[in-house]
Amino acid sequence: MLTSTQNPLIKQIKKLHSPKERRETQLFLLEGTHLIQEACAVNYPLQTVCYTPTWEARYPELLSIVAENCHRLESVGDEVIKAIATTVNPDGIVATAPRLAIAPPPIPANLTLVLSTIQDPGNLGTIIRTAAAAGVDGLWVSQDSVDLDNPKVLRASAGQWFRLAMGVSDDLAALVTSYQNQGVQVISTTSTAETSYWDVNWRSPTLILLGNEGAGLSQDLLALADLQVKIPMSATVESLNVATSAALLSYEARRQQH
The missing domain is CATH 3.30.1330.30 (Ribosomal protein L30/S12)
Structure with missing residues (x-):
């Protein structure tokens, strides 16, 4: 010993x-x-x-x-x-x-998450866990996000890390465009959007764009979205945690698709 x-x-x-x-x-x-x-x-x-x-x-x-x-x-x-x-x-x-090569999400797919500059390992691990639970096909993270195999990411994923297709991209804009070129609609969230995520048709293959915990999505990525949506909130609440946003959108998409 x-x-x-x-x-x-x-x-x-x-x-x-x-x-x-x-x-x-x-x-x-x-x-x-x-x-x-x-x-x-x-x-x-x-x-x-x-x-x-x-x-x-x-x-x-x-x-x-x-x-x-x-x-x-x-x-x-x-x-x-x-x-x-x-x-x-x-x-x-x-x-x-x-570190083995993880199978990245397929293109196109029914529902895929794309995460830009996620810094909190707890958030990323929770998103992985939620995505697996909601039946999401997989997720991509930007290269400047927290490492997928950060110990806190693994723990927060509650073991679902091993069961979800994941990829790391050094060019999210090109990745998003490649999905669009194959008929996948791209949806992002922003507090200034007029359309609620409840009013979106999620039945088509969809890619959900989610951004950094503090800064959100860059303007370049926001501009690529086919539709920007908001999550309705009380006037006293400024924003939601990115993992919570991912959960709400993923489950609404799956609810409609099923």
């Missing part, structure tokens, strides 16, 4: 807290029982899995599954788990996994 936080393996895993290290090594962190279960459920390969004896006693069957799905398995002490986890109270298991 590894008990020293100065062990070379442990020091290397801890470096994956850094986005730069994740990009250079092409590895990312999976923390907690639920994410490990979801990864194994879709046969996502694991590189190194560290677990405590207490965790092993609680999840012996899952440990057997993990052992078949990982390259290296290590029993570690509680202090080691705390050192490599990004959470304050880890539940006893942390794994590293390779």
Whole structure:
């Protein structure tokens, strides 16, 4: 059992807290029982899995599954788990996994989200979780958004990260245009729009544009939308969280499409 936080393996895993290290090594962190279960459920390969004896006693069957799905398995002490986890109270298991090419959303598709400059990992993870729940075909994020494999994104996705088609684009304008060229309507939200999202015909293949938490969408992207819509709100409320907006629009689109 590894008990020293100065062990070379442990020091290397801890470096994956850094986005730069994740990009250079092409590895990312999976923390907690639920994410490990979801990864194994879709046969996502694991590189190194560290677990405590207490965790092993609680999840012996899952440990057997993990052992078949990982390259290296290590029993570690509680202090080691705390050192490599990004959470304050880890539940006893942390794994590293390779960055694999995720299948991007198809073009065209019934419903796709395009997210520009999303900075909050909790927001992105919640949008991923909601998109999967609403049956969205997939989502794109701009290259300057928070990393898809940020640990907080993974946790906030509640495991749905493994089940949703996702892509990263370095040119959202070109991406949006490619959808339009194949007959997909593009809808964005803005508080100054006259049309409510309730009054939109969502039955056609649709792409939903959503912007940065503070600045919203750039004028260039707004100009590409076939239709700008608003989400009706009380006069005392200035705006909604981007994840909430994504949920409202996604479920209204699915309600009409089904």
